[in-house]
Amino acid sequence: MAKIKTAAELLSYKEALLKKKKDENKKTVAVCCGTGCNAIGAPKVVEAFRAEVAAQGLNDKVEIKATGCQGFCERGTVVTIGDERLWYQRVQPEAVKEIVEKTVKGGEVLDAHLYDDPTTGKKCKTESEIPFYKNQQRLLLGHNAELEPTSIDDYISIGGYEGFVKAVDMGADAVIDEMKKATVRGRGGGGFQAGRKWETCRNVESDKRYIICNADEGDPGAFMDCSILEGKPHSVIEGMLVAAFAIGSDEGYIYVRHEYPLAIRRLTIALEQAREKGFLGENILGSGLNFDIKINRGGGAFVCGESTALMASIEGQVGEPRAKHIHTVVSGLYGKPTNLNNVETYANVPLIMVNGADWYLSKGTKGSPGTKCFSLVGKVNNTGLVEAEMGTTLRQIIFDVGGGIANGRKFKAVQTGGPSGGCLPESKLDLSVDFDTLWEEGSMMGSGGMIVMDDATCMVDTAKYFLNFLKFESCGKCTTCREGLRKLHMLVSEVSEGKGDETTLPMIEELCEVVEKGSLCALGQTGVNPVKSTLKFFREEYEAHIKEKKCPAGVCTSLITYEITDACTGCLVCKKRCPENCISGEKDKKHVIDTEKCIKCGICMDACKFDAIRIY
Amino acid sequence: METAKVDVIIEKYNGEASSLLAIMQDVQDEANYLPREAVEYISKKLDVPVARIYSMATFYESFHLEPRGKNICTVCMGTACHVRGAERLVEQLERDLDVSSGGTTKDGLFSIEEVNCVGACALGPLLIVNGEYHGNQTTNSVSKLIKKMKKNEGGE
Ligand SMILES: Cc1cc2nc3c(=O)[nH]c(=O)nc-3n(C[C@H](O)[C@H](O)[C@H](O)COP(=O)(O)O)c2cc1C
Ligand code: SF4
Ligand code: FES
Ligand code: FES
Numbered sequence: 001m002a003k004i005k006t007a008a009e010l011l012s013y014k015e016a017l018l019k020k021k022k023d024e025n026k027k028t029v030a031v032c033c034g035t036g037c038n039a040i041g042a043p044k045v046v047e048a049f050r051a052e053v054a055a056q057g058l059n060d061k062v063e064i065k066a067t068g069c070q071g072f073c074e075r076g077t078v079v080t081i082g083d084e085r086l087w088y089q090r091v092q093p094e095a096v097k098e099i100v101e102k103t104v105k106g107g108e109v110l111d112a113h114l115y116d117d118p119t120t121g122k123k124c125k126t127e128s129e130i131p132f133y134k135n136q137q138r139l140l141l142g143h144n145a146e147l148e149p150t151s152i153d154d155y156i157s158i159g160g161y162e163g164f165v166k167a168v169d170m171g172a173d174a175v176i177d178e179m180k181k182a183t184v185r186g187r188g189g190g191g192f193q194a195g196r197k198w199e200t201c202r203n204v205e206s207d208k209r210y211i212i213c214n215a216d217e218g219d220p221g222a223f224m225d226c227s228i229l230e231g232k233p234h235s236v237i238e239g240m241l242v243a244a245f246a247i248g249s250d251e252g253y254i255y256v257r258h259e260y261p262l263a264i265r266r267l268t269i270a271l272e273q274a275r276e277k278g279f280l281g282e283n284i285l286g287s288g289l290n291f292d293i294k295i296n297r298g299g300g301a302f303v304c305g306e307s308t309a310l311m312a313s314i315e316g317q318v319g320e321p322r323a324k325h326i327h328t329v330v331s332g333l334y335g336k337p338t339n340l341n342n343v344e345t346y347a348n349v350p351l352i353m354v355n356g357a358d359w360y361l362s363k364g365t366k367g368s369p370g371t372k373c374f375s376l377v378g379k380v381n382n383t384g385l386v387e388a389e390m391g392t393t394l395r396q397i398i399f400d401v402g403g404g405i406a407n408g409r410k411f412k413a414v415q416t417g418g419p420s421g422g423c424l425p426e427s428k429l430d431l432s433v434d435f436d437t438l439w440e441e442g443s444m445m446g447s448g449g450m451i452v453m454d455d456a457t458c459m460v461d462t463a464k465y466f467l468n469f470l471k472f473e474s475c476g477k478c479t480t481c482r483e484g485l486r487k488l489h490m491l492v493s494e495v496s497e498g499k500g501d502e503t504t505l506p507m508i509e510e511l512c513e514v515v516e517k518g519s520l521c522a523l524g525q526t527g528v529n530p531v532k533s534t535l536k537f538f539r540e541e542y543e544a545h546i547k548e549k550k551c552p553a554g555v556c557t558s559l560i561t562y563e564i565t566d567a568c569t570g571c572l573v574c575k576k577r578c579p580e581n582c583i584s585g586e587k588d589k590k591h592v593i594d595t596e597k598c599i600k601c602g603i604c605m606d607a608c609k610f611d612a613i614r615i616y
Numbered sequence: 617m618e619t620a621k622v623d624v625i626i627e628k629y630n631g632e633a634s635s636l637l638a639i640m641q642d643v644q645d646e647a648n649y650l651p652r653e654a655v656e657y658i659s660k661k662l663d664v665p666v667a668r669i670y671s672m673a674t675f676y677e678s679f680h681l682e683p684r685g686k687n688i689c690t691v692c693m694g695t696a697c698h699v700r701g702a703e704r705l706v707e708q709l710e711r712d713l714d715v716s717s718g719g720t721t722k723d724g725l726f727s728i729e730e731v732n733c734v735g736a737c738a739l740g741p742l743l744i745v746n747g748e749y750h751g752n753q754t755t756n757s758v759s760k761l762i763k764k765m766k767k768n769e770g771g772e
Contacts, residue, residue: 035734036735036736036737036739036751038736038749039739039742039750039751040739040752073736073738073739074738074739076738217733217735219695219733220693220695220696221694221695221698221733221737222696222733222737223735223737223738226735258641258678259731259732259733259734260734261747263735296637296638297637298676299637299641299677299678300677300678300731300732301676301677315634316633316634316636316637317672318671318672318675319675319676375696375738377695377737377738377740378695378696378699379699383696383738384738385738418695449695451695451699453699465695466695469732472677577756579711601704601707601708601711602704602755603755603756606754606755607756
């Protein structure tokens, strides 16, 4: 494959690709192969399409693409067909034959695979009719349904690497000015302005500078960065390339969470392709820039998402944060000036280069321009990957995009910002989602995790969950963080077990203060947010555990009892499945649980078809 | 694990001590865990103390110092999976396999492990068996899967 050596060559290469595409006039069948759809069998769907298209002799008329996450993971496997983007959901391999025959070949729309809009009852044919997509602004993710992530040609066809060309045209100073003007804020959680960081890094006297991409995505329950890397890896490479050009760096690293094997595979391929085409290497597109990127796999430590710990980890050491008297932009990796940005931050850069800062500023809010990707998960109807303009309200995201709470239950809280964030109640749903607003409310936008909780989620249990996570992830350097989080976990556990008394909550509050003030890095400093926010907004729930020894949500096992109601038909199913054999009863007669022996595993409740088991 | 294989891995990283983490990861990928002999061998070749390698191996959660089961059942304990009942999947596995989470069955056939999010959060709760993802799991579906696997292994 010949290298592309100049900007002009890139453009003519793209023209040729587009012409070829037009001449071939193939119909695209884009099968989502993001981690979500893969988990429910997308690769088999792709195989089935390949086989069927070949069998029907359509190989020169149809192009099958295995794409990154198309967003609406809950409806996977998602298949988008043709330029009009006909949108099929829950496609199984068995359905493929009919789809190829009728839709791909015959142009017929098969109702069975369409999405029903639950509010209007209307069948939606294309992505643009579906409320989940209609209420989003998918600047970064929108192309996912057109791109084969492992095809650099696909990326070039949609204007890929032209942001870099533009940057080179502008010159390094102007790139930094444009980034500063756009006031792009880092998507990794801190929200620090990228342009300012780039400028500082560039201005430090040094013979060597490093560019690093933070793809550690530590928030457990979030997959934005994962999906960007899986779906559009070249956009991240291009963003890093622009940064390298502006800052003056010849060496880059992407630090990826090792739990993302697919992202690592696709990224590895993308880097290889970029090298072959000449987007990495020497004198890239004749700009004089030499730059290459290496992948580092993380070791499964949350704290390694923190900048100094991450750099220590790349250097082959234990990932402990250090005090940042001297910032990493001045002295980072191997003591050299280092620019660290998040995956999504880099993915925004090519768009800003191509469209300009003014365009970027027209999106989002004044303090937080642009869009933000969220992983909308938990007890919401439409789970998936969402991209919305900054300033969209929580309510719009959860109810308009997310379609409200699943299983007809009631909204209780939304957790944003992962282990550093907080839980916000119903009364805060009209808050604008941007860096500053959520921070003021004791939560955090963080990297974009959004976990919706219904009335069957216990807030004490949620706080306990995050404390347990953080207690394991604390690197142990600071006593307040190491011991404080452990003790906090113990205290909250006591509450959840009904062992708390009137001294417990004040003690928790005092300890939160200590951990917050006495810890070195944000893990400890913000790690108390889940407890603090649940205490602030759901104090009565803590009190119910302490005073009434009850878990109102029916979650904390020490405080609940399972019971069979009169709805029981005596079908024997629960009796058979109970692992402790503690359900007695005869056929067609109401069964009874021996509460002494019951281990509260919940299996009977799962098994019951008549909703006859309740928790009190 | 044969030292020749470790050599190939060290070679891949030009024998650089700064690639220690990557070397350890590749060794684990090959052997399924980090064998003592391999650690000692790496220590010698790269001239880094064994203690340093173990301090890394215990700091980074992804390392295993004991041999793991032939089949590895991993439950995602990320927040999205947690709120949808991941804990109960672990409990079910523990009952079905008669070993606690983090452990390996006596016959060496199964290990139960936990992970914090693998990026398929929309399909939680999630069980990963030997690298294959299973979304929207229930205690029942987990039990069925284990039964099938036990049968395949020629057990009960
Ligand atoms: C404990 C801890 C974990 C972090 N984890 C991540 C992470 O997984 N991904 C990320 O991009 N930033 C993470 N950060 C923030 C980074 O330190 C850093 O601010 C960010 O990567 C900078 O990029 P940005 O300015 O583009 O956001 C973490 C910070 C802390 C303190
Ligand atoms: S706050 Fe916690 S994680 Fe951060 S450096 Fe201190 S002990 Fe380590
Ligand atoms: S993984 Fe297929 S839509 Fe998200
Ligand atoms: S929380 Fe389980 S896959 Fe993300």
